Amino acid sequence: MLNTLIIGASGYAGIELVYYLNKHSYVKILDLVVSSNSQDLGKSIDELYPQMKKIINLKLKSLDQAMKTNKKIDVVFLATDPVTSHNLVHFFIKKKCVVLDLSGAFRINNVNFYKKYYGFVHNYTDLLKKSTYGLAEWNKKNISKAQLIAVPGCYPTAALLSLKPLIESKYLDKKYYPVINAISGISGAGRKNILNNNFCEVSLNAYNLFKHRHEPEISYYLGIPIIFTPHIGNFSRGILSTITCKVKSDMLYEDILTIFKKFYSNEPLIRIYDNKKTPALKSVINLPFIDIGFSIKGKYLIIIAAEDNLLKGAATQAIQCLNIRFGFLETESIL
Incomplete structure (x- = not known):
């Protein structure tokens, strides 16, 4: 089983990740994470999204709370804004996690792009070079061995x-x-x-x-x-x-x-x-x-x-990349 964190779990793409990953035969969701100042912090995910009742009822934690458990983390999904992803990816890469980032923070190997289009200075040129673009049908070979997968917009x-x-x-x-x-x-x-x-x-x-x-x-x-x-x-x-x-x-x-x-x-x-x-x-x-x-x-x-912009355009494409990365059936938990 892959111990997995979902960061940004209370957003629209995040909740789709929660639903589909909860069905995954080889994934164990350790924690659902939101920002420390989120109004959703401490709420149960099925309180926030009633469609999750009797499916999953984990509470939303801050990252600090989630990291206190000291459990080994294999995979991290970032359903976060680009600045947050930019600031978090390096932390999890150092912990040897496989990271799937749904934001645009690591999609293009050009630091000038981020200043012009995203409004921040990119500090991780080394990770930009190592990042793999997660267009699943066209980049399977690289996805299958990547540590950082940038899921397309x-x-x-x-x-x-x-x-x-x-x-x-x-x-x-x-x-x-x-x-x-x-x-x-x-x-x-x-x-x-x-x-x-x-x-x-x-x-x-x-x-x-x-x-x-x-x-x-x-x-x-x-x-x-x-x-x-x-x-x-x-x-x-x-x-x-x-x-x-x-x-x-x-x-x-x-x-x-x-x-x-x-x-x-x-x-x-x-x-x-x-x-x-x-x-x-x-x-x-x-x-x-x-x-x-x-x-x-x-x-x-x-x-x-x-x-569906939240599925093939975000969450299920990310899970498709996960499946390719770990050699699972490409549609595991998706279909």
Whole structure:
């Protein structure tokens, strides 16, 4: 059994980690951790989230309280903000834990990126070099031996899984930047009570044009520039991404389908639509899959990807990485 800490357990992604890891055949959750000034400190997780009743009732502790037990910790999940993750990863790496970080604090090996897009100075260039990007379907070999796994952002997961097959197959016309319009539910902004994230205040609108921190992440791992426009909608969870791009020559629907099936036919958490239909959010909410469909007209290709931002875009992708890292069935506790 892997003795496991979940830090940031009371957040939206954190509670999904709690639920799925509690079902894991090879994981023992030692403690659920929140910040020392959290209003949730000392509460039972099933008091905070009634859906956890008769499933798990551990109390939320501070990190100091959790570390006093002196129990060996094998795995740490960080469902925390980037600054908190930045400050904690080194501590757990020194303790020889495997760390899975759901924040953006270790995704890109460039210290200037963090100052520009995250607003803090990154002090761990050595760990940035050792960090492994946890795009599970594309980086299994490195994930399988990593000590620090940086789980991709929710928007990048949908964009990268949609576009990488075309890039790897050399069919994408790189002279034309892929245009990614993605709509996320309010849960993507986290659980903090901020007026702009209040359900009654949210309308469907674009935000952070040309400056969203996920744009350089997507571009970095695709190896090409992109145009990314994020939107927030007045629904709780899920992401729908519409990606418009151009291929090098006229292609048929069956040609694109063959490309996607080549890369994903054996991937259990990717569902490719092969009936000329496109995904909707209702098909993926509360499920760990990403659904991908498309339409092509000559050289112009539109890809539609749908995922639950808290699952395939966060918690279950992190657990998928855990399973790859330790040689378990990739879908253990997920399906």
